[in-house]
Amino acid sequence: MADVKKIATREAYGEFLVEEGAKRPNLVVMDADLSGSTKTKNFAKAYPERFVNCGISEQDLYAEATGIALSGHVVCASTFAMFAAGRAYEIIRNSIGYTGANVKICATHAGITVGEDGASHQTFEDLSLMREIPGMTVLCPADAVSARKLLEAAVDFDGPAYIRLGRSGVPVLYSDEQAEKIQIGKATQLREGSDVTVIATGILVADAMAAAETLAEEGISARVLDMHTIKPIDAEAIIKAAQETGAIVTAEEHSVIGGLGSAVAEVVVQNAPCRIEMVGQKDTFGESGKPAELLEKYGMTASDIVDAVKKVLK
Amino acid sequence: MSNRNYDELKETARKIRVDVIRAIHEAGSGHPGGSLSATDILTALYFDTMNINPENPKMEGRDKFVLSKGHAVPALYATLAERGFYDVEEMMTLRKIGSHFQGHPNMHKVPGLEMSTGSLGQGFSVAVGMATAGKMDGNPGRVYALCGDGELQEGIIWEAALSAAHRNLDNLVLIVDWNGLQIDGKVDDVKKVTPLSGKFQTFGWHVINVDGHSFPEILAALDEAKTVKGQPTAIIAKTHKGHGVSFMEDQAGWHGKAPNDEQFRQAMEELGGVQ
Numbered sequence: 001m002a003d004v005k006k007i008a009t010r011e012a013y014g015e016f017l018v019e020e021g022a023k024r025p026n027l028v029v030m031d032a033d034l035s036g037s038t039k040t041k042n043f044a045k046a047y048p049e050r051f052v053n054c055g056i057s058e059q060d061l062y063a064e065a066t067g068i069a070l071s072g073h074v075v076c077a078s079t080f081a082m083f084a085a086g087r088a089y090e091i092i093r094n095s096i097g098y099t100g101a102n103v104k105i106c107a108t109h110a111g112i113t114v115g116e117d118g119a120s121h122q123t124f125e126d127l128s129l130m131r132e133i134p135g136m137t138v139l140c141p142a143d144a145v146s147a148r149k150l151l152e153a154a155v156d157f158d159g160p161a162y163i164r165l166g167r168s169g170v171p172v173l174y175s176d177e178q179a180e181k182i183q184i185g186k187a188t189q190l191r192e193g194s195d196v197t198v199i200a201t202g203i204l205v206a207d208a209m210a211a212a213e214t215l216a217e218e219g220i221s222a223r224v225l226d227m228h229t230i231k232p233i234d235a236e237a238i239i240k241a242a243q244e245t246g247a248i249v250t251a252e253e254h255s256v257i258g259g260l261g262s263a264v265a266e267v268v269v270q271n272a273p274c275r276i277e278m279v280g281q282k283d284t285f286g287e288s289g290k291p292a293e294l295l296e297k298y299g300m301t302a303s304d305i306v307d308a309v310k311k312v313l314k
Numbered sequence: 315m316s317n318r319n320y321d322e323l324k325e326t327a328r329k330i331r332v333d334v335i336r337a338i339h340e341a342g343s344g345h346p347g348g349s350l351s352a353t354d355i356l357t358a359l360y361f362d363t364m365n366i367n368p369e370n371p372k373m374e375g376r377d378k379f380v381l382s383k384g385h386a387v388p389a390l391y392a393t394l395a396e397r398g399f400y401d402v403e404e405m406m407t408l409r410k411i412g413s414h415f416q417g418h419p420n421m422h423k424v425p426g427l428e429m430s431t432g433s434l435g436q437g438f439s440v441a442v443g444m445a446t447a448g449k450m451d452g453n454p455g456r457v458y459a460l461c462g463d464g465e466l467q468e469g470i471i472w473e474a475a476l477s478a479a480h481r482n483l484d485n486l487v488l489i490v491d492w493n494g495l496q497i498d499g500k501v502d503d504v505k506k507v508t509p510l511s512g513k514f515q516t517f518g519w520h521v522i523n524v525d526g527h528s529f530p531e532i533l534a535a536l537d538e539a540k541t542v543k544g545q546p547t548a549i550i551a552k553t554h555k556g557h558g559v560s561f562m563e564d565q566a567g568w569h570g571k572a573p574n575d576e577q578f579r580q581a582m583e584e585l586g587g588v589q
Contacts, residue, residue, distance in 0.1 A: 028450070052446060055480075060473035063436045067443020070429065071451065091470070094433045095440055099421060 006169030007144035010108040013165055014039025016151045017076065021047045024155065028068050030054060030077040032061045037167075038078040038108045058083040062091045062105070069101040074155050077103055081110035081164060085126035096160045097133040104154050105130075105162045111253035112281065112298055113168040113203065113291035122286040127201075128258025130162040131231040137161040137184060138230040140252075140260075142205035145174040149182045150228055157184075164202060166253075168291045171206045173226075187234040193223030196309050197241035200251040201227045201260045204279070204300060208251050211305035222309060230260055235267045242272035249277045249308045253300055256280040277308040318362065320529045326396055327357040331558045332587030333392035333402055339578040341409035344417070347555040347568040348462060349389035351493040351526070355551055356393040358532040359458055368398035371425040375454050378428045378444055382437030383462040383491065384418040385570070391415055391424065399426040435468030437461075438488060442474045445486035445546075456540070458487045464496030466507045472517070478546040479518030486546040487539045488519075491526060493555040495566040514548040526551030559584055 021027050021043055030052045035041040044051040052068070054061040058079050065077040078084075084107040085092070096103045107126065114121045130138045139154060139161060141147035147165065154161045173190065174182075182188060190205070191212050200208035205226045212222040223245055225237055241248060248268065250261040261278035268274060281298055295301050330353050338344035360366070364377040381390050388408060395402035407413035414423040418432030428444070431437035441459035448455055465471065478486055490510060498504050507513075511521045520542045524531040532551065539547035555569070556562025559581045562573075573581055581587075 028447075049450065054473075054477055057470075057473035057477070059435075059470040060439050060442070060477055063439030063470060063474070064443030064446060064477065067429075067440040067445075068447040068450075069443075070440070071444050071447035071453075073447060073450075090433060091436055091439075094430075095436050099430050 004171040006171055008167060008169050009141050009144055009147040009165040010039050010167060012144035012147040013106055013108070013151060014042040016148050017043035018046050020152070020155060021050065024074065026073045027155070028052065028073045028075045030061055030065050030075060032056055032058050032079040032083065034079055038106070040078050058088045059091045062088045062103070063095050065103045066095040066099060066101045069103045070099065073102070075103045076106050076155070078106045078108060080121060081107035081123040081126045082121055085129045085162065086123060089129055093133050097136055100135055100159050102158050103160050105160070106165060107162065108165040109167045110164045111166060111202070112286045112294045112300065113166055113253065115168065115291045115294065116288050118288040119285040124255035124281040125258065126162070126164060127230050127252070127254050127260065128262070131263065135159060136231065139184065139228060140164040140202040140230055141228055142202060142226050143170055143173045145172055145176065145179045146182055146226070146228060149179040150184070153182070153184050166203055170203045173206055173209065182228065185229050185232045185234055187237040188226040188228065189223065189237070190226050191222070191224040193221040194245055195221045196247045196249060196313060197223040197225060197245045198249045198251060198305060198309065199225045199227050199238065199241065199260065199264055201230060202253050204251040204253055207302040208305055210302035211309065214302065214306050215309055220309065220313070227260055230263055233263045233267060235271070238264055238267045239271045242268050242274040247275045247312045249279060249305060249312055251279040251300070251305050254280055256282060275312045277312040279304050279308050318533065323357055323361055323529045326361055327354050328585060330357060330389060330392040330396055332582065332585050333395065333405065334388045335559065335573065335578065335581045335585065336587065337388050337392065337405050337408040338572045340406050342572050343409060344388055344572055345385040345570045346559070346562055346573070347495065347565070348383060348386040348491065348493065350557045350559060350562065351553040351555045352383070352386045352460060352491045353389045353558070354527045354529065355460060355489055355491060355532060356389055358529060358536060360393050360397045362533055363536045364458065365455070368426070371399065377456045377458065380429045380437045380441040380444070380457070380459045381419060381431055382441070382459050383434065383465050384431030384437065387419045390419065394424070394426040434465045435470040439470050439474035442478045442483065442486065445478065445483040446481060448485050449481070449483065456485050456487065458489065460489045460491060463490055463492045463494065463507055463510070464501050466490065467505050475514065475517045475519065482544045483546045484543050487536070487549060488546065489549045489551055491553050492550055493553045495555045495564070495569065497566070497569050499566050510550045518545055520545050520547045521550060522547065523550045524552070526553035527557055
């Protein structure tokens with residue numbers, strides 16, 4: 001993987017906004033004083049009349065986004081995941097969720113790969129919080145190419161969505177041709193396998209692919225699913241994985257409580273019980289450090305996935 | 315504007331108060347105090363100031379009203395009924411299972427509602443968003459929001475107040491139903507929000523103080539707001555919680571309680587409603 005091109009999903013978001021702005025005159029983009037970091041600044045430069053900066057007021061940001069959306073716009077409203085899903089949770093639930101407003105909550109800097117900023121900025125709860133809200137679509141792209149496609153799909157439908165984006169560069173996994181086939185609610189099978197299925201989301205999809213490579217050398221055949229849609233979850237692909245491979249490992253840059261692991265377990269226990277191991281943040285806060293160091297210390301790497309596979313197959 | 319029939323507005327408000335008490339009595343729960351304090355303001359907006367069409371609730375370019383103090387929704391339901399959006403008897407299912415008339419407003423269930431509210435502070439910020447979109451789109455419609463004075467304790471109110479002033483939203487009017495009471499007692503005792511005029515002025519708003527039960531004063535303020543350029547307007551309306559029913563007036567205990575049968579009869583007698 002050493003030479004693989006790395007691009008952060010937020011970079012893809014910034015480019016997407018500028019192109020989409022030309023196609024969609026009713027697209028409004030909002031931010032809360034982080035436009036340089038979230039990359040909404042690109043749109044702000046191109047379409048200043050359709051950009052609204054709410055300042056450091058995330059509750060106001062998402063309530064106002066509701067008002068603008070209810071006036072006939074599609075709104076992409078961004079801040080860090082911690083302050084979107086976290087600080088503004090109840091606003092998102094009661095204003096955006098309850099009205100079904102056409103707001104896309106494009107939250108960047110999710111997970112531990114925020115890095116040096118430390119625990120106060122490292123969100124592990126957002127997927128859990130967002131998938132609880134009735135009618136909320138929850139997306140977590142694995143790379144810059146699939147992020148573009150998922151963002152396009154998100155602004156194409158009328159209704160709320162949460163899109164989880166990252167700060168750090170991640171390997172490009174999808175070819176343009178593969179990305180064309182991406183559909184909200186349909187997991188992408190990136191690798192076929194028969195002994196175990198690794199269901200991953202976000203930046204851990206690349207690690208799942210690396211882990212599958214390592215496992216193959218040891219004679220273990222691992223299927224890899226990119227579960228880019230946390231809600232509505234692709235129950236069909238999960239049941240098929242449980243029945244055909246008999247064991248599942250989930251991998252996410254998120255708490256093992258409430259996120260992808262829980263969503264997969266909910267489907268498995270009700271339909272096709274099998275062993276599951278979960279790779280993710282283990283009910284603890286993070287700390288400052290380099291993204292790669294943190295992923296290793298907190299157990300969210302390809303080698304952690306390999307270990308989990310071996311455990312689940314015991 | 316001098317040929318306004320204030321007696322007619324008073325009569326409309328009286329009918330609305332009757333409907334509010336009937337619906338809350340029928341439901342066995344609800345918020346009469348804050349509904350009655352807001353009734354005259356709602357009457358002024360819906361029967362004089364606002365450009366709306368009951369035949370076409372989603373009319374392009376209409377004025378919009380957001381009830382940020384969502385618990386006062388019986389007054390809004392009754393106002394919309396009197397204005398012809400639906401038959402008033404429909405709202406007598408208030409708070410009953412399966413009813414469109416939810417305990418707090420759901421915009422998808424009742425025609426004429428612009429926003430679902432109930433969690434305090436949010437409706438005002440949503441209204442700021444609507445006014446922002448209105449400016450962006452060159453929409454002639456104006457946006458009105460109603461907050462309680464207790465509600466001003468919510469932080470989002472001041473976030474949104476800054477936004478509105480920063481963006482020079484002269485198409486936005488906030489009316490504060492200043493009844494001085496909240497669930498736990500007097501606002502002054504729980505957490506003081508006064509002085510209101512000074513707060514909004516320093517936040518960059520044009521401020522008008524009125525008696526919230528005087529139609530000439532409310533309507534003059536709403537007229538004045540239409541002439542203000544470059545800044546949003548806050549109308550601080552001094553009101554009495556439970557106004558119109560003597561035993562409810564200025565009593566925090568009537569914030570969220572339905573009258574019993576005896577109290578209902580007395581209220582109807584005072585309001586001249588049918589029993």
